[in-house]
Amino acid sequence: MPCAVFGASGYSGVELVWLLHNHPQFSLEYAFSSSAREDAEPIASLYPQLAGQLDVILQPWHSDLLSQLSQQVRVVFLALPHEASAELAPVLVNAGLVVFDLSGAFRLRDPSIHQQAYGFERAANIPETIAYGLAEWTTLAGTEQLIAVPGCYPTVTSLALKPVMSFIDGVPLVNAVSGVSGAGRKAASHTSFCEVSLSAYGVATHRHQPEIAQAIGHDVIFVPHLGNFKRGILATIYVPLQQGVSQASVDTAYEQAYSATPLIRLRQQPPAIRDVVGTAFCDIHAVVHQNHLIICAAIDNLLKGAAAQAVQLANQYFGCDSALGLQQRGGVV
The missing domain is CATH 3.30.360.10 (Dihydrodipicolinate Reductase; domain 2)
Structure with missing residues (x-):
């Protein structure tokens, strides 16, 4: 299953990259950096412990890449700041991608409580139903467009x-x-x-x-x-x-x-x-x-509280064993 990670230069993002790289059913196709970094660079330049183990290239995201991304990738994981996810997730969903969002942009159902907690309004163009993915207590049908991964x-x-x-x-x-x-x-x-x-x-x-x-x-x-x-x-x-x-x-x-x-x-x-x-x-x-x-x-x-739970939910979404690719001890940071 081809995947992309946004925010791959951050702590949760690099854990996602490593989990997907080693996962038997997912294939990491793109890794986008957390901010508008100027140039593409190997992820090992930020995390030298990955040198010789992972040759993923971190690249900046530009909106003109959307068509290419939507043709080559099925699943996107967002490890971005809350407001960045709030802006990008609906765009990716509208392009036909399945989005697992690790930010707080879509976790709270009540718009007024969200506004108070995060300081910005919920986007108006989000899917009507957003799954809240506490993995052991959530059953995903495999048809959801946007899944909010709980906070740690x-x-x-x-x-x-x-x-x-x-x-x-x-x-x-x-x-x-x-x-x-x-x-x-x-x-x-x-x-x-x-x-x-x-x-x-x-x-x-x-x-x-x-x-x-x-x-x-x-x-x-x-x-x-x-x-x-x-x-x-x-x-x-x-x-x-x-x-x-x-x-x-x-x-x-x-x-x-x-x-x-x-x-x-x-x-x-x-x-x-x-x-x-x-x-x-x-x-x-x-x-x-x-x-x-x-x-x-x-x-x-960074794992059960973020990256690993997102992968656990993706496992469930695509009918894999819930713990597939998650039972080995590891961690990058």
């Missing part, structure tokens, strides 16, 4: 909470810590290792809060944190429970939800970030304590 924090939080939503009595509290790669590749002092100290950010204002609430159908209190490590997310979630909910009931709910999902691992002890970095797994551990459920969940933000 909503992915780990929703996967942790959805099996136990019927037990909740109150508002869950989500504390989640992400590595600095979640801020993207562009250099900034606040994401420099010399500057980063474990700290909360976006308290009560982070755009992933309404996405989490939409995904689970329930309000949450969400507090993200930035840690001085490269990649991965660890979420600790505190859930008030209805009276009488037992550990056995919780365990059964998770088993029923995830026994047939190869990329979810139910753990007997709290996961560490090192357990999931470089993988497409989400690891979950849940304990009932004092009428609360404490859930610890971990993912790689």
Whole structure:
């Protein structure tokens, strides 16, 4: 299946490039850079660790390439800034391409909430139905034109909470810590290792809060944190429970939800970030304590939280095994 990646020079984009390059059913035909770079260049010039392994050429995108792209490619993955995706995705859809978008441009259904979260209006010419692709909880028909890939924090939080939503009595509290790669590749002092100290950010204002609430159908209190490590997310979630909910009931709910999902691992002890970095797994551990459920969940933000989930959805879209090409440990960044 011939594919193209837009935003291939960024962290999530290069992970997509590497996954598609090694995938048995997808063929990477084009890799476009994240910005209007002047000249084409080998991807190894930005990521020397790929030298001798991947000869993909990063090239700038120009609209006059659309006709050529639509004739040679079936699937496009967008790892672009939100507003860039909002502008480009409808153009690609109208050209007959299937688009998996990793930005937040199309995740939120309510236009007013989207405006508040992202600061720009939704495009008027988007498809009427946009699939929200939380992979383990989404069934794609293979006819959708545009699939919104969830954000990294909503992915780990929703996967942790959805099996136990019927037990909740109150508002869950989500504390989640992400590595600095979640801020993207562009250099900034606040994401420099010399500057980063474990700290909360976006308290009560982070755009992933309404996405989490939409995904689970329930309000949450969400507090993200930035840690001085490269990649991965660890979420600790505190859930008030209805009276009488037992550990056995919780365990059964998770088993029923995830026994047939190869990329979810139910753990007997709290996961560490090192357990999931470089993988497409989400690891979950849940304990009932004092009428609360404490859930610890971990993912790689660039893989399960972005590139690998997009490929997982594409697998599903085209009738492949959900985990095809995703069970090896790797990662570029």
